[in-house]
Amino acid sequence: MNYVPICAVEDILPDTGVAARVAGRHVAVFRIGRERFHAIDNIDPRSGASVLARGLVGNLGERLVVASPLYKNHFDLCTGECLEAPEQSVRAHAVQVRDGRVFIALNPH
Secondary structure, three states, X not given: OOOEEEEEHHHOOXXXXXXXXXXXXXXXXXXXXXXXXXXXXXXXXXXXXXXXXXXXXXXXXXEEEEEOOOOOOEEEOOOOOEOXXXXXXXXXXXXXXXXXXXXXXXXXX
16 A cells, blocks of 8 residues: 555644545544544535544444534544445545654545
């Protein structure tokens, strides 16, 4: 996989997300606690707006999710699955942290 640098770890506050544009794709990168990172597409499939990085992060049962700030659909941060409407799921992307920087590899599917 080809990993692309996004930002410094310190640029993302714990339990929040940031948006980045990588190879023409809008991506949301989330920091969960101090050491866990996840990335999904940032485009809300229902509205077409690039807003998922601004959503609230939390848990629904055992699933770590972000709630879209527009329609409140929940997206699994590990898989990108939309819990309310699976046909509106987004892509999840691999994340690595190296030397205090966050990198992602875009999932083409």
